[in-house]
Amino acid sequence: MQVAFLIIAHVPYLRRAHRLPTGEEPLHILTAQGLIPLIELLGDLHASGLGPKVALALSPLLTEQLTDPVVQKHFVIWMEDLLARRRADLDAAEAAGDRHGVYLARFSLEWGRQRLHAFSERYDRNLPKKLRELAAAQVVEPLAGAASHAYLPLLGREESVRAQIEHGVLHTTRHLGRPDGLWLPGCGWRPGLEQIAAEVGLRYVVADPNSLPAGEAPRPLWVVPRQLAVVFPDEPMARHVWSQALGYPGDPLYRDPDDPRGLRAQSGEPYDPYHALRRAQEHANHFATALVAEAERRPADDLLLILLDAGQIGPRWVEGTTWLQAVLTHCATHSALRLTTPGAYLRAHRPREQTTLREGSWAPGLHGGWQGGEAEEYWAAIHAAEDELVRLATAFPSAEAEQERVLNQAARELLLAQTSDWAALLSAGASQQGARWRTYLDRFRQLAELARRDQLNHGDLFLLEQLEELDGPFPNLNYRMFGG
Numbered sequence: 001m002q003v004a005f006l007i008i009a010h011v012p013y014l015r016r017a018h019r020l021p022t023g024e025e026p027l028h029i030l031t032a033q034g035l036i037p038l039i040e041l042l043g044d045l046h047a048s049g050l051g052p053k054v055a056l057a058l059s060p061l062l063t064e065q066l067t068d069p070v071v072q073k074h075f076v077i078w079m080e081d082l083l084a085r086r087r088a089d090l091d092a093a094e095a096a097g098d099r100h101g102v103y104l105a106r107f108s109l110e111w112g113r114q115r116l117h118a119f120s121e122r123y124d125r126n127l128p129k130k131l132r133e134l135a136a137a138q139v140v141e142p143l144a145g146a147a148s149h150a151y152l153p154l155l156g157r158e159e160s161v162r163a164q165i166e167h168g169v170l171h172t173t174r175h176l177g178r179p180d181g182l183w184l185p186g187c188g189w190r191p192g193l194e195q196i197a198a199e200v201g202l203r204y205v206v207a208d209p210n211s212l213p214a215g216e217a218p219r220p221l222w223v224v225p226r227q228l229a230v231v232f233p234d235e236p237m238a239r240h241v242w243s244q245a246l247g248y249p250g251d252p253l254y255r256d257p258d259d260p261r262g263l264r265a266q267s268g269e270p271y272d273p274y275h276a277l278r279r280a281q282e283h284a285n286h287f288a289t290a291l292v293a294e295a296e297r298r299p300a301d302d303l304l305l306i307l308l309d310a311g312q313i314g315p316r317w318v319e320g321t322t323w324l325q326a327v328l329t330h331c332a333t334h335s336a337l338r339l340t341t342p343g344a345y346l347r348a349h350r351p352r353e354q355t356t357l358r359e360g361s362w363a364p365g366l367h368g369g370w371q372g373g374e375a376e377e378y379w380a381a382i383h384a385a386e387d388e389l390v391r392l393a394t395a396f397p398s399a400e401a402e403q404e405r406v407l408n409q410a411a412r413e414l415l416l417a418q419t420s421d422w423a424a425l426l427s428a429g430a431s432q433q434g435a436r437w438r439t440y441l442d443r444f445r446q447l448a449e450l451a452r453r454d455q456l457n458h459g460d461l462f463l464l465e466q467l468e469e470l471d472g473p474f475p476n477l478n479y480r481m482f483g484g
Helices: 025-047 060-066 069-096 099-122 127-136 158-175 193-199 235-242 273-296 320-333 342-348 375-395 401-417 420-427 433-451 458-470
Strands: 002-009 054-058 140-145 181-183 204-206 221-224 228-231 303-309 338-340
Touching (some): 002 025, 002 342, 025 320, 054 181, 140 158, 193 221, 204 342, 235 273, 273 320, 303 342, 320 338, 420 433
Parallel strands (some): 002 054, 054 140, 140 181, 181 204, 204 228
């Protein structure tokens, strides 16, 4: 049986967002606890000759932030502050004669120093550059995503959907290498996406089994004959990892991810990294045994695609990276298993049948995780802004100089407002965390007004420069992508 791991990673645009609830800290946590350990383990396995292979879907918005010198500088400052706090914990534990506290503080200090050294020295602060090297070595297979991780089925204009996909492909190609596949936020699908994906040269998309017609099995299928295939994650196997209540991450020996000092296990007892990491190895053995059992009942050329989230492996399950390293080692050395990626698999095993995917996602109902409640106001405002941008792009197809900068920045603000996190938070009732979209749309409206002026004054230009600095992802974005 052929096994493929697809690791997804995303955070919304948090650059210069300062403190929580909308600060940069989630980005830094994902970098320190999720991405750096992942890159380290892939690099180490590759250097050992084991031949690891994973598919990786970093949202273009995340990749953009990881390459930003401001974010890189802020990460170093954040890590240095974290290390200072752990040194203070060590001093306090030594003064109190707390042997276990000393042990934990030293463990945390060493862990932090290694991550900071890897970031600054091994990877020169540029994680996407290292990932591109791993992609060139065929360790990582990059997937494209919607440019700002927008939830595509609920966007109001086809121009928006196309711009999100086209710019997502361009951005991924620029930073990680040419993608073959497309990862959709929430596996959100609606008919019509297949044509856009095929037209931009993608070879496969990842969809949820909910989007299959009733009665069809989730196996690789054509959605555009001989051009675009669809693959589906295996839900039963992934449940071992995704389920907090029934899966591995809820084990009482593992560190409580909500304890900022890392002193407590999920059982409430003092945390012991030694026992927790041994348990991660045991869980890896269990998972590998389950994979082998699955291989025994499947044809040798079947594909088993397992979806993992870098926001969980590490940030929410501290020992998850140890588990993943052990699982990849098992897969690379067991005769019944063969590590692959979706693109490599499809090159060797072309689908034999075709399907027509129906609208759906991995959420209950069609789009339940992004609709309802305060999200309805959000979608109405997004649709109105999409209409306005299409009108502007159509009215000014040949804008130059300051007007072109204004229109490009307006498109950038709309992309940031379309980030799916806002709708998901609003749908869940987290209105404070999801309110950031209003800022982006307010800026979009200001820029739309400037775009229609014959000439900009000094105040207008100052505002434009401010917004270009504040909201500056996707420097190559061209507003004409939204032209009707």
